[in-house]
Amino acid sequence: MTIRKMISRGISALAGNAGFGIFPGAAAVDFGEIVIDGVPEKPDGATRIMSFNLRCANDPEGSIRNRSKIVKAIIDAYAPDSFGVQEANPMWLARLDPAFSDRYERVGQPRDKTGIFSEYSAVFYLRDKFNLLSEGTIWLSETPEVRYTKSFDSACYRVATWAVLENRETGRKYTHINTHLDHILEKTRVGQTKVLIEKFKELEKDGTVICTGDFNTYTDGEVYAEMCKAADDVKLTATNTDSGITFHDYGRIKDGSSPIDFIFTTKGVRAETYKIIRNTAKNMYPSDHYPITADLIL
Numbered sequence: 001m002t003i004r005k006m007i008s009r010g011i012s013a014l015a016g017n018a019g020f021g022i023f024p025g026a027a028a029v030d031f032g033e034i035v036i037d038g039v040p041e042k043p044d045g046a047t048r049i050m051s052f053n054l055r056c057a058n059d060p061e062g063s064i065r066n067r068s069k070i071v072k073a074i075i076d077a078y079a080p081d082s083f084g085v086q087e088a089n090p091m092w093l094a095r096l097d098p099a100f101s102d103r104y105e106r107v108g109q110p111r112d113k114t115g116i117f118s119e120y121s122a123v124f125y126l127r128d129k130f131n132l133l134s135e136g137t138i139w140l141s142e143t144p145e146v147r148y149t150k151s152f153d154s155a156c157y158r159v160a161t162w163a164v165l166e167n168r169e170t171g172r173k174y175t176h177i178n179t180h181l182d183h184i185l186e187k188t189r190v191g192q193t194k195v196l197i198e199k200f201k202e203l204e205k206d207g208t209v210i211c212t213g214d215f216n217t218y219t220d221g222e223v224y225a226e227m228c229k230a231a232d233d234v235k236l237t238a239t240n241t242d243s244g245i246t247f248h249d250y251g252r253i254k255d256g257s258s259p260i261d262f263i264f265t266t267k268g269v270r271a272e273t274y275k276i277i278r279n280t281a282k283n284m285y286p287s288d289h290y291p292i293t294a295d296l297i298l
Contacts, residue, residue: 026063034070034281036077040240043272046295047174050075050083051212051261053247053289054092056119061250062284068095070286074277075100078293082125082165084178084212090116100124108161108178109137112148121178121213123163130165133173137161138199140179140192152191154182160196160213164206174298175203179213181223189216189223197230204266208298211264214289218258231264234294238274246276246290263294270297 042048054071058064072095075083088096088108097106108122125132138144140158141151150157162177179196181189196211203209211231217223227233235241246259265271272295279286 026066029066029282029284031069031281034073036073036279039077040273040275043295045297046272047298048078048080048293048295049210049212049263050078050080050291050293051263052083052291053086053214053261053287054088055287055289056087056089064091064095066284067286070281070284072099074279074286074291080293081129082123082176084121084123084176086121086180086214088120088122089118093120103127105132107135107163109159111159112157121159121161121180123161123176123178125163125165125176129168131168133164133166135163140195144195152188153185154188155184156182158182158192160199162203172298173206174208174210175206177203177209177211181216183216186217186221186223190226193223193226197226200230208266208269214261216260218260227264232267232269234263234265234271235274238271238294240272241274242276244276246292248288248290250285250288261289261292263292265296272297
């Protein structure tokens with residue numbers, strides 16, 4: 001483990017031990033065994049990808065301490081080869097890192113300098129299955145290689161983190177890039193998307209690229225149109241697909257047809273399944289977003 005990762009995980013543990021992961025007055029819920037049903041069988045030779053916006057705050061609908069148990073159960077049940085998380089602050093990482101340390105490695109940088117209050121768009125990957133060839137984080141700004149920069153009237157610092165992964169058995173490679181666009185203005189997201197697409201195309205020179213993220217916009221917007229010029233939306237190309245919203249605000253939003261969380265791939269990649277994961281435990285949602293997953297033949 002590198003010094004940077006040791007420091008990062010130490011800060012994460014400090015945040016968790018300090019109790020920031022508990023909503024005031026929220027008792028720990030005894031879920032018992034959390035059963036995640038409806039998990040599709042992974043096709044032979046497929047690579048399973050997941051995107052999961054975790055919701056960074058402790059909410060009356062569920063503290064991070066409680067919701068993290070459902071998040072873990074979902075990831076355990078689906079067993080993705082790699083997954084991207086959004087809104088993963090150190091309170092979350094203090095729970096995710098030890099929960100998955102036996103299987104997954106994590107890459108990614110905090111988006112700003114606020115320490116225990118910062119967020120990561122981290123990528124986790126199966127350490128025994130893949131060699132990490134390279135990794136990095138850019139800021140979705142006019143100077144993407146300069147840390148802690150923002151442009152396009154962005155309300156927050158926004159990043160994209162990637163990992164180039166090589167299957168140890170087959171030698172096949174793919175890049176998983178994960179992001180979270182700004183939440184206020186579409187023009188801001190358009191500017192950020194152009195930076196993201198430029199990096200996507202650069203990474204494609206090394207092979208297939210998969211992009212996960214919370215894009216904070218629907219399918220009728222300019223951001224989505226720009227992404228579809230550069231990449232395929234797997235919910236449209238998958239043989240077995242799903243439809244519906246991904247942001248549900250803890251079940252308050254039930255109507256609508258468009259997600260704001262997406263999995264994009266290099267054009268022409270064969271997608272077997274796309275699924276929105278809607279599981280709860282004791283009527284508690286793991287997040288205010290549904291995670292999404294896809295099985296791809298790379």
